[in-house]
Amino acid sequence: MTIGRIRDDFPMLAHSTHFNCGGMAPLSKSVGAELLRVPTAIIEEGPARLLAHDDDFLGIEKARATLARFIGADADEIAFTTQFSTAANIVIEGLPWQPGDEVIVTDQEHPALLIPLMNVVRRRGLKVSRLPVSHNADKMLTNFRALLTDRTKLVAVSHVTTDSGTRLPAEEMTRLAQARGSYVLFDGAHSVGQFPLDVHALGCDFYAMVGYKWLLGPYPSAALYIRRDKLDDIDVTWCGSNMTQTGSVTMGVDDLNWIPGARRFEYGGRTYSYDTAMVAGLSYVERLGVEAVQAHSRHLTAYFHDGLKRVPGARIHSPTDLQAATGIATVSLDNRDGVTVSAALRERWNMIQRAALRGTSVRISLAAFVEESDVDLLLDSLATLATE
Ligand SMILES: Cc1ncc(COP(=O)(O)O)c(C=O)c1O
The missing domain is CATH 3.40.640.10 (Type I PLP-dependent aspartate aminotransferase-like (Major domain))
Known part of the structure; x- marks a missing residue:
């Protein structure tokens, strides 16, 4: 099994982008x-x-x-x-x-x-x-x-x-x-x-x-x-x-x-x-290997953090040091509160995630079934929201 290429095991991932493993995992x-x-x-x-x-x-x-x-x-x-x-x-x-x-x-x-x-x-x-x-x-x-x-x-x-x-x-x-x-x-x-x-x-x-x-x-x-x-x-x-x-x-x-x-x-x-x-x-x-899951989350976290540099007004509230980071990345936009960003991601792009830090931010879970292409879509969506 290759981490991030396992989406066929999770039927719901055929039609949704799931960044809420920290809420409830998709069922395999x-x-x-x-x-x-x-x-x-x-x-x-x-x-x-x-x-x-x-x-x-x-x-x-x-x-x-x-x-x-x-x-x-x-x-x-x-x-x-x-x-x-x-x-x-x-x-x-x-x-x-x-x-x-x-x-x-x-x-x-x-x-x-x-x-x-x-x-x-x-x-x-x-x-x-x-x-x-x-x-x-x-x-x-x-x-x-x-x-x-x-x-x-x-x-x-x-x-x-x-x-x-x-x-x-x-x-x-x-x-x-x-x-x-x-x-x-x-x-x-x-x-x-x-x-x-x-x-x-x-x-x-x-x-x-x-x-x-x-x-x-x-x-x-x-x-x-x-x-x-x-x-x-x-x-x-x-x-x-x-x-x-x-x-x-x-x-x-x-x-x-x-x-x-x-x-x-x-x-x-x-x-x-x-x-x-x-x-x-x-x-x-x-079977994936818990170390491999951790390495995958770290890789996606680095990838996400890097991409956020291109999103105006994006701020990271989860650890930026990769050794301390987990698969939870929490981010805010300067021009909207987290509840609004979370609702827009869900309604406009069918991305499952949730608001965090008392509604100021969104929490993105970068779990084993998430791929770089999902993060690309998220970054594009956040960039749209940040500049609208
Ligand atoms: C930190 C934390 N503890 C506990 C729970 C869940 O507890 P319960 O199974 O009682 O709903 C959650 C669920 O979201 C959680 O995030």
């Missing part, structure tokens, strides 16, 4: 096939194998092991959670909070993280500090050190920020936070699938991710990494069937014997097809 034929595999068999043969939770049929444990390997974790440290928000709630609601405990977030976090967090802040009387995102890692680390205190209980930040695609100095932040006794939760919605990741080497406590962006999986799909030695620090809040080793009509409190591993947080009926299709997307990325 192989991911779509995995998504339909179990439901199709159920339609044909009935639900017996589903009812029996037959893993040879469902493929969940194989998918869990594949996902774990991809991010440098062990299979028992992974829970499939369907939504990022659910993963965030599991950690945030389960931590042993005391009134006055402190939380650090950045000023670019997504509501999927902030809403569960603010809800626990409201209920438990916590304090929140906001770290300004900067493309300068040293500056960020200096500001971060100043916010950390002995009361910091949780650092909950994006590994790559959603609006400006800034890759945070995750390793250094993890060490600094843990040295002050804090837990570290990363929002990995925009990192997993963009570059190689090893959560064990990173050393963080929790890492939440989605499948439907850079892993090229279906919507919704998500998972949570819980470092093995932190599993029991997370108290079980919401729970249900299949979370205990035994369960019967006579069970009492003493029978709450949770199953081992992060899997204990998967309860009730599950979206099995979405979980395995998420891993089918991941396997597609693996």
Whole structure:
């Protein structure tokens, strides 16, 4: 497979230019096939194998092991959670909070993280500090050190920020936070699938991710990494069937014997097809090679940045240093706000992207299926808008 020449695998790319992998990836034929595999068999043969939770049929444990390997974790440290928000709630609601405990977030976090967090802040009387995102890692680390205190209980930040695609100095932040006794939760919605990741080497406590962006999986799909030695620090809040080793009509409190591993947080009926299709997307990325995906994004980012020099009034708000850049390029035009530019790109040129940085800019995702010719069209469109 050659990166950037894979569009035939994504039927929708025949009629649209897709710069919004950071929102929702296009669905490839192989991911779509995995998504339909179990439901199709159920339609044909009935639900017996589903009812029996037959893993040879469902493929969940194989998918869990594949996902774990991809991010440098062990299979028992992974829970499939369907939504990022659910993963965030599991950690945030389960931590042993005391009134006055402190939380650090950045000023670019997504509501999927902030809403569960603010809800626990409201209920438990916590304090929140906001770290300004900067493309300068040293500056960020200096500001971060100043916010950390002995009361910091949780650092909950994006590994790559959603609006400006800034890759945070995750390793250094993890060490600094843990040295002050804090837990570290990363929002990995925009990192997993963009570059190689090893959560064990990173050393963080929790890492939440989605499948439907850079892993090229279906919507919704998500998972949570819980470092093995932190599993029991997370108290079980919401729970249900299949979370205990035994369960019967006579069970009492003493029978709450949770199953081992992060899997204990998967309860009730599950979206099995979405979980395995998420891993089918991941396997597609693996076949391309995650390093090759990263190199492709860097190449397109350089190409885009270079082309923007010819667009009057264009300003880049994502990192311009290619080593720090990700597949997210955020740009504004001096003569129009980002919401207007975004709407024009969509309506006039059928280009899928979104407004960013509080409506001032547009966010362009330069993913594996984007080609130079797509970027040429985008540059022409931006040049038209900049001079009209
Ligand atoms: C940074 C970030 N976190 C989380 C999410 C999604 O969370 P959920 O799956 O709960 O909608 C997104 C989706 O756009 C995101 O950009």
